[in-house]
Amino acid sequence: MSRxxxxxxxxxxxxxxxxxxxxxxxxxxxxxxCGFIDYVNPINxxxxxxxxxxxxxxxxxxxxxxxxxxxxLPAGFLEAGEGSAEGARRETCEEAGARIELGQLxxxxxxxxxxxxxxxWLATLLDTDFDPGPxxxxxxxxxxxxIPWDDLSFRTVARTLWxxxxxxxxxxxxxxxxxxxxxxxxxxxxER
Amino acid sequence: MSRxxxxxxxxxxxxxxxxxxxxxxxxxxxxxxCGFIDYVNPINxxxxxxxxxxxxxxxxxxxxxxxxxxxxLPAGFLEAGEGSAEGARRETCEEAGARIELGQLxxxxxxxxxxxxxxxWLATLLDTDFDPGPxxxxxxxxxxxxIPWDDLSFRTVARTLWxxxxxxxxxxxxxxxxxxxxxxxxxxxxER
Numbered sequence: 001m002s003r004x005x006x007x008x009x010x011x012x013x014x015x016x017x018x019x020x021x022x023x024x025x026x027x028x029x030x031x032x033x034c035g036f037i038d039y040v041n042p043i044n045x046x047x048x049x050x051x052x053x054x055x056x057x058x059x060x061x062x063x064x065x066x067x068x069x070x071x072x073l074p075a076g077f078l079e080a081g082e083g084s085a086e087g088a089r090r091e092t093c094e095e096a097g098a099r100i101e102l103g104q105l106x107x108x109x110x111x112x113x114x115x116x117x118x119x120x121w122l123a124t125l126l127d128t129d130f131d132p133g134p135x136x137x138x139x140x141x142x143x144x145x146x147i148p149w150d151d152l153s154f155r156t157v158a159r160t161l162w163x164x165x166x167x168x169x170x171x172x173x174x175x176x177x178x179x180x181x182x183x184x185x186x187x188x189x190x191e192r
Numbered sequence: 193m194s195r196x197x198x199x200x201x202x203x204x205x206x207x208x209x210x211x212x213x214x215x216x217x218x219x220x221x222x223x224x225x226c227g228f229i230d231y232v233n234p235i236n237x238x239x240x241x242x243x244x245x246x247x248x249x250x251x252x253x254x255x256x257x258x259x260x261x262x263x264x265l266p267a268g269f270l271e272a273g274e275g276s277a278e279g280a281r282r283e284t285c286e287e288a289g290a291r292i293e294l295g296q297l298x299x300x301x302x303x304x305x306x307x308x309x310x311x312x313w314l315a316t317l318l319d320t321d322f323d324p325g326p327x328x329x330x331x332x333x334x335x336x337x338x339i340p341w342d343d344l345s346f347r348t349v350a351r352t353l354w355x356x357x358x359x360x361x362x363x364x365x366x367x368x369x370x371x372x373x374x375x376x377x378x379x380x381x382x383e384r
Binding site for chain 1: 195196198199200201202203204205207213230231232234235236238269270271272274275276278282296297300301304306307309311318326327366367369371
């Protein structure tokens with residue numbers, strides 16, 4: 001998803017040039033005709049950890065690339081004009097057709113190499129009538145001991161679920177922040 | 193800061209058209225020549241709550257619009273390729289020239305009408321030698337009882353400081369999430 005710089009101005013269609021804008025410290029793509037500056041900023045991915053009866057989590061088998069056929073938490077890109085929690089709820093509905101009660105903000109993970117920030121909310125499933133959308137092959141509930149760690153879609157999903165299992169054992173749920181790096185491996189879960 | 197849709201394609205310069213892309217549910221600006229879709233997503237603003245000796249907070253008097261001459265926490269737009277905490281540290285350095293030790297993620301506020309998400313980290317000031325950058329008129333330390341509530345720059349700054357004062361009284365600091373709406377007013381601080 002990391003985005004190349006603009007070649008043409010979105011406002012007037014003129015070919016962009018690279019220069020350092022006034023009062024700034026780095027080169028940007030700038031329009032020589034109208035002055036538009038193409039700032040490139042990370043995009044937010046928002047989703048939920050949908051929990052059933054306290055100890056089962058809903059995962060979705062991805063029907064789209066990247067990571068088709070891997071298990072994921074329902075999540076997607078935050079839209080303009082939308083709140084993050086609202087976006088997390090929308091994505092849970094779109095990808096799983098699940099009815100949830102939203103809980104606390106649970107994890108915030110930077111993914112600098114993908115120019116993304118991922119945010120997950122805890123959510124309580126209100127029933128188990130799912131209705132997978134076109135981006136999902138199948139919805140399935142997993143007991144916390146049966147999470148398919150080797151077949152998860154993304155590092156942010158794995159780390160969020162890892163924290164959830166650890167917090168579930170401890171009986172206390174905080175808000176977790178971290179930065180995801182290429183090729184990282186999860187620490188082992190603590191001994192029971 | 194809310195951004196109008198692209199009139200021209202950033203990749204090939206062709207005039208964009210409005211249509212609903214395949215597998216989507218809403219109109220986007222789409223390039224009829226190369227197929228580029230102009231997704232518009234919220235942008236992240238990252239900053240810190242710089243604390244001195246546990247009960248004084250560093251604020252910066254803004255030297256730029258919007259809200260020039262109002263007091264703000266050091267913060268700015270997250271850059272591509274940068275982690276959120278790293279961006280919060282960079283902005284604190286650029287706007288205040290302050291040396292800090294970063295603490296926990298403290299507040300996450302959606303500002304849907306501005307297409308922004310604001311995130312603040314707690315930070316401990318290592319000394320009081322500030323060096324305001326060009327975006328700052330003056331840096332000043334405020335005791336928690338003297339925060340200039342009527343002269344703060346943005347709602348997210350006010351709400352973050354409000355939580356800090358409440359948490360400071362209670363002696364426990366969580367991570368706060370919320371959505372900021374136009375024209376909202378802060379609840380009064382609780383009685384001591």
